[in-house]
Amino acid sequence: MTQKPASDIVEIVPSLENEISGIASANAPFIYFENVPFHGTIPGIGKLTLTTQRNICGRKGRVQADNVIVAHLAGNLLAIKALRDSCDAILAMNEKPIGPGN
Numbered sequence: 001m002t003q004k005p006a007s008d009i010v011e012i013v014p015s016l017e018n019e020i021s022g023i024a025s026a027n028a029p030f031i032y033f034e035n036v037p038f039h040g041t042i043p044g045i046g047k048l049t050l051t052t053q054r055n056i057c058g059r060k061g062r063v064q065a066d067n068v069i070v071a072h073l074a075g076n077l078l079a080i081k082a083l084r085d086s087c088d089a090i091l092a093m094n095e096k097p098i099g100p101g102n
Contacts, residue, residue, distance in 0.1 A: 031071050046080035048073040 013022035033050035040047050050071040058064035075083065
């Protein structure tokens with residue numbers, strides 16, 4: 001016997017040419033990082049290593065911190081430029097004062 005779905009709602013998300021796909025993006029990870037300790041390049045490719053700090057239980061139950069790699073980013077130079085431009089835009093947004101009338 002087949003079970004009835006919990007909901008009668010079915011989401012249909014069409015993919016549009018040259019747009020971002022909603023369905024294909026559904027499982028993309030969120031990456032939190034606190035540092036970019038390594039970066040480099042090979043011909044035509046930029047590389048970055050993202051890290052964050054985690055707390056772990058050390059000796060005698062003391063909390064200790066260590067750093068772990070959370071992602072290796074690599075992209076062609078156009079993609080690296082787009083990433084830089086986006087980072088610059090984020091920094092510019094945070095330089096503007098926040099308050100009434102802004």
